Amino acid sequence: MARRAKRVGLISAGLAAAVCVTGSLAYASASAGGGDATAGASPTRVGTAPHLPASAHTTGSAPAGQQLQLGVNLQPRDPQALKAFIQAVTTPGSPLYHHYLAKGQFGREFGPTQATIDQVSAALRAQGLTPGHVSPDGLTIPVAATVAQASKAFGTGINSVKLADGRTTVANTQAPLLPAVIAPVVSGVTGLADLAPAASHVRNSGKHGKAKPIARTSAPRLTTAHATGLASCPSIGSSLATNGMVDTRNYYSPAQLASAYGLSTSATAGAGQTIAVMELESVDSTSIATYQSCMGTNVPFSIVPVGNTSGNTPPNNSTVGVESVLDIENIMGLAPGAAGVVDYEGQDGSNSSLPQNQLDVYQQMVTDDKAQVLSTSWGLCEGYTPDAFRNAEANIFAEAAAQGQTVVAAAGDSGSSDCYGADGSTTSLGVDDPASQPYVTGVGGTWMNGSGSLLAQRVWNNTTDGHNQVAGGGGGASSKWPAPAFQGGITGQGTRSVPDVSAVADPYSGYLLVLGSQSNPTWKIVGGTSGAAPLWAALVAQANTSAGCQTNGQVGYLNPSLYDAARANYGGAYYDIRTGDNGLRNLGQTSYGAYPNYDLASGLGTPKLSGLVNSLCGAKGTAATGPGTYHTLTAPTRFLNTYTGYGQGVSGTSTSRPLPAYGTQPVRITGQHGVPSSGVTSVVLDVTIASLSGGGQLTVYPDRAAKPGTPQLSWPGANRRISVQVTVPVPADGVVDLYSNATVHMTVDVMGYYSGATGGAKLSVLPTASRVLDTRNAVGVGTKTIVTNNTVTFQVAGRGGVPATGVSAVMLNLGSVNSTGAGYFTAYAGGASRPGTTNLSWMSGGPYVANTAVVPVSANGTVSIYVTGTSHVVADVQGYYGSGAAAQFTPVTSTRLLNSQVAAGSTTPVPVTGHAGIPAGAEYALVSLTSASASASGSGLAYATGGSHAWMADWYWLTGQTTSNEALVPLNSNGQLSVYSSTGTRLQVDVQGYFS
Template sequence: MTEHQFLGERFCMAKKVHAAPGRPGPAAGKTGRRARVIMAASTAVVALTVVTATANSAVAQGGTAGSNAPKRIGTAPRAPAGATATGATASGTTLHLSVNLAPRDPQSLADFVTAVSTPGNSLYHHYLAKGQFASVFGPTQATITEVSQALKTAGLTPGKVSSDGLSIPVTATAAKASHAFDTGFRNIRLKDGTTDYLNTSAPALPGYVAASVTGIVGLSNFNAITSHHSAVRSASKPSAAAGRSSNTVAPHAYSPGLCSDITSPFPGSIDGTDYYSPGKLAGAYKMTSSATAGAGQTVAVFELENVDAASIAAYQSCVGTNTSVSNVFVDTTSGAGAPPTDGSVGVESALDIEDLIGLVPGASIIDYQGPDATSATDQNVIDVYQRMVTDDQAQVISTSWGECEGVESSATANAENTIFAEAATQGQSVVAASGDSGSSDCYYQNGSTAKAVDDPASQPYVTGVGGTTMTTSGSTTTQKTWNVNGGATGGGASSRWAPVVYQGGIAATTKRAVPDVSALADPYTGYPIYYQDDARSTNPSPDIIGGTSGAAPTWAAAIVQANAGTACQANGQVGFLNNALYKAARSSYPTNFWDVTSGNNSVYATGFTAAAGYDQVTGLGSPKETGLTTALCAAKGTAATGASTFHPLSSPKRLLDTRNGTGWGLSSIPSTKPLVAGGTAPVKVEGVGGIPSSGVTGVVLNLTVTGTTGAGSVIAWADGTRKPSTSNLNWTGASQTIAASATVKVAGDGVVDLYTNSATHLIADVQGYYTSGTTGSNYTALTPARLLDTRSKVGIPTNTKISNAVVSLKVRGHGGVPTGATSVVLNLTATQTVGGGYLEAYPEGATRPTASNVNWSATGTTIPNLVVVPIGSDGNVSLYVHGTSHVIADVSGYFSTSGSAFDTVTPLRLLDTRKTTPLGSGKTLALQISGADAIPTGVKAVVLTVTVTGTTGSGYLTAWADGGSRPTASNLNWVKGKTISNQVIVPVGSNGKVDFYTNSTTNVIADVAGYIG
């Protein structure tokens, strides 16, 4: 079996998906391009999770699963603003459609993309081979056959499925399509006089195949795709004189500068101030400048226009290069469409290709050309992208074309999303211009000044590239946001895509933020190129062009140079950029990025302002190639280790506190904003707070939420791996302060991710960590025993509440804890509280820490939390109560030189009685542990996060080894109506089971985090 076959089998296993508790229920005018003015096909935009967008989320009413009843997929487009209906579409009108299929397991696809693109993951840079996607992640042959047969039954003639298995082409008349998809068609006349057609309702398919279809593209033929280049013709930027000499450009030897033929029309203009030659541009971004830069690499450009070969040749002659430029025609033929001679058609392709030639002359460039943008349909756009990816010839894909999200249909967006995910599995990087209309990307499509971003720059598996103004004076080069004379860098928050994990802690937005990075875009300081303009010359003429269309291929060139370097040659090409890109920002921001801190992208309405660190104007900033190459070309991952030993910290260390910026965002740029709903906070574990810089396999965290805004939950998991559907901490309303302990697996990059589905401040304190060596302590599980109960004089000679005082708790020699124990595992409970407060546990004799273990915010609270605390030299631990409360302490185990090692596992839900029947009052439930989530037989204890929700009254839960007597200690305590979670380390019976008992009817959820063997 090959490595890729193994990876495919590993990631194509169906995974169980469970809800997490907590709700409760845990989860400038464009130049050279005619811009059609159309209103967004105001399709109700579906909020889609990254590459998990299947037809299930888009299907409307109708039918039950597996039935023949039709189900609508997506929504119908609306007529553009100002358009008029002109009657029904002729029944004989030919439609070119694609029925786009969902991957066989969207979550496995998402997991694999995360794994292969995250430094430190064991699968980092272990990409799929060319042509392997269909067999690994594409829909099964049974699905393809079933959908094809359904189309045939509906009277259509499906074509051959695409090589990646993701789309079935269909050519049909409007009449046949109307019958097959239960929709009508009508013609509309746009403001510019163009006549198009659109479907009058969302397409329908039989219920038994609808879930396999993400959308049907091609049912309407209008689109608003445009290029993102910008030209300047003014006194401050003279253009070539009309009637310029028709002589061709004289050949020159390679130089990173430019020949006089291209600079002479701009007398007085300075390289680095008024324009940037390839050499100056490369120098500014710390890129290599040589005739062989990018050798051995291939970069592809997306175009919807004819390329002028004469212009490319003139540029190559001027800079002395001989870069290979070839063409692949998709849905069109060579020479079809408008000729590139009018100063409009061919400008975009000239900018893209000539920019790449100047920066990576040693690379090969493939121009993938579709029909002219003025006539291209969404289907044509999808066809070009799909061909670029399935050909898999280029390591980097650059596109400077796009349309605002509000215009694009969900069917098209979903199809693109899967294609770009496919590119990521193969190690292809995709960069896209973020647009030239500032924060109002839809302005030229529908006249809207509302905030909007551009597709595909906003796609989760694409690196969106914004624009800057750059100028050099002496030895100083400065950058600011590009916003000049009606043209400005696109940026903002997506209206479609959910927050992405890789932007967690950096982009505090409730949706995917755009752009990711930026580069030179201002045409006043832009790119000198050759293109055809028959109003000025019969031969290619020089001009200075800008727009984010120039910034995108500049970043493409930076990736090509990284791929060509020795590090990437040894460790694998960069591939999907964003996971590693944002990690590079967190680890060493000034080394890897040129921060852009001034300017805004307000053009047609108030937009966003540049600031230190990430912003929705220029993203992370421009590249510093030397540092980025090191970050993006890290070594391939290696397999994770197994059993681990524990190392307690003498005092808990705070790793994250969003209230004051501790551990939040870029290390040098703290933020005091709460974590947004749907947001992720990556927390560095290795190398922080006394934890080793490598070799850490797991960490014990005390998680606290405060200032909650509503019910919610927190999920903790290893960075670079799939976000689990389990939860670690849950709460039920606003203005709460609640803590819970969590044992979390640590991936190779030493980072754990914390996600919340409700806006809140979040605090993470580390209590200890696991390593794969034998130098730490092992765990011994005990039958839980009560060491302290201030309500009944257990462990203390009084039964009064503790108020702002320290309780000394005897541990060694009590409850089964031997004299050789170094740390103890206690379940602490605060109950009958008065007002707000907190509890801290620490080794007796040590300085009281600043981190808390149990938190409450109201009178009458009962709340537990599991803690791991080192034992003082006198055999005791101290419990400090801030506020007033009764305190209960139950011992469940200890760490020492004897005992057993610990293995972390990927969190998995083992029990959820909401799917069956609540656990009744006074009832016991036995849960099978051995054999679940690869837990072997013979394990001694298991680490679980146990949650109760839907509580019907006050109560408690006790967990113990099946076959033994129920202990008197409790693990969870609650009052009626609360959702409470707590970590439990419970012995496992000889039959591989643990028991749960509740004295009050409630739903019980159990998620496994690891086991002790």
């Protein structure tokens, strides 16, 4: 069952341990309760003016007396702490994993402080408004105002706007103007614009989208209860057959849906789970009762009205009420043992100020915290959602994630052109909100036919199947949200990609509804992603009742687990949809096709719950910690190559495309290529990038951890190829993430790993580095000839302070000198087969390029370096791993120790111990050294403060460039190192771990 964090102490202590946040999480906002910092400052506009749909036009100023229902939406008191908490409760191995917030705890921990709420309320009253009671989570202050009052208070005109559907509504002409004292804590003001109401994503299937009578039986009830709770009543089957409708061909009954997706057919499936549905229409409770009678289910059903719903149009099961019936009956048929289905009913589209009411519905679903799973089949083109509305939604859904609630949303029925569904004219690319929200699981649509081994699926698109309807599964790239880390390496996009997953949505192979009273029942078949979303809600409810979730905590925020499942066992967790596209051909759109693994038409695919449930609910291991010894891989291995598509990404298969700017590429490290599946504390990687879109930075860090602000590699512009060695901690899931803020191709090679297991080697660091190879001066070799596409083999053992025997690997600083053209080095044990890896790389000839590498040593004590291209080769040994060494390595969260402009010829001391958890007594530090924007070409070296240092540099740079390298540096007795810089530069020192 769900594990809820009951005490503030558990949250604070657990999160501090997980993400290095110290103290209570009840941080006061910088602006809360103290206006002095902004006293006298000018008012600030928050957000942007709304974007009018293409088919809308302004008809003049809105009537001054027209009533508006507004919401002044506040930020959480510390958005970063909230984000970190959500990360912690969804990260395997975290002390807070699945320890969700208890009901009502969000406001106390993450909501705005009372001082902030009072300050905002006072500022609103000062503007002539009357604020209402703040929502239970503290995120919304309701305000009822006339157009005149709102226009004056928020410094904006408000126009009447006529929409394509003939409805007249309102839109503000400027972003709302707020007093400077409250602007920083307000995410936006909603209700000033209502340009495109949320639409239902339900679709009819031509003639079978109309209700058909069910033949009466002599029994007073349609049927008796079924043992499984999933079999259709015989009278429906007879009526369907009469109309030529065949299960698994023209429609899917609940039993066949369960069979197709691996759901349980037990009458107790979903036991104990409450599922909430968001509806913006009235529902026919009689039809729900008739369905339950027919199907033999007995799921408690209730309606919670939100706002004034008295004016909602009564259901007619033709134009009003079909969406609600589809959602509710779908869930009841697939989770017949559920503790309840709750319909949160908001105002329908005939009411004014609908946007704020939509938020009110979502907010009440979350603050009530009655349901473990929330489903919505209503949405709006993302491009027409005002910033204020979208930001308020995001905070509500973040609250749901913190509480362990799963939110699923239909991805839309207008294919790749979501805004077409909003205004009937815009055919440009677009996705649906809230499906595109990062804390929401967007559900796309497929066509499905058959069952078992004959099951066939493709992307739903009624413009390519002969039906010529403007309908297809929604999907594409968000224009509002950046790429979340959980999608890194899968989508190939630099933004949030939709959908996440899919299910059947084609109305011609759709969902069977029962309508009307028991005395006059009818059936109809409908589709749309409106059916796919509640199907996934029922699936999550079933997963939550599995033994794994009962032991390890309910699924909660679903997206990270969905993508983890793809990493661990893609084929076992999903049906891969590889056929079709979601471009609406009759609108001229052919944008997103189905491809192997993830695509923007079907997401990860459709579910196989039996294979998916372990990733959603299985026991999660913890990351190995503590000091470790080094285990050399005799054959260093390439894990990822975006040029050729080879490698282990999240799905375990190739992508063959560059990593986009601001994209994240996860790489599975453990359990393959000689790296064990458990006990690994950190790995040594050689990463090579080729920049395609300009200067940038690469950051490598443990998967599901917060991305540190300490990149290990930087480059000054496009058309650069550069390598860096990175030693990175390995998390419980065995995956590390690579993030780039520029578009790059990359390769990732693993050289070895640290663990506490026996058989590893300890480290000995040389007091000063020693040069063991220099082809310019015949050091280590018998010639001064520059090397071209050839191998250099040289002796390491027994030279420069390295013992003659017992050495398994050495840490070398490799240098390419006086190269011509592009090239790279591959370093490996002398005499061994040359691996397909890269230790140092360059795009064009240059004076000096350096990179550190841990290199295996052969039994006779030699190392080989193969030069691809033409270059002199230099190698300086910094330390060695062997049986006679003493130090073990402990990784830390990458932490910046120094970021300072230094003068030419300066030496800068850098304290190490006492930072990033590094204890006194640490002997050596593994650091990343960076020179940024150097005033002239130069070099730098690091050494123990007060000690001697070698004349060989650790890294080199050119004028104006940013260059990095990893270095192994002794510490003095006070735990300090020093860095010498030959030219003026911005010097950055980041620590990755320590040896002791």
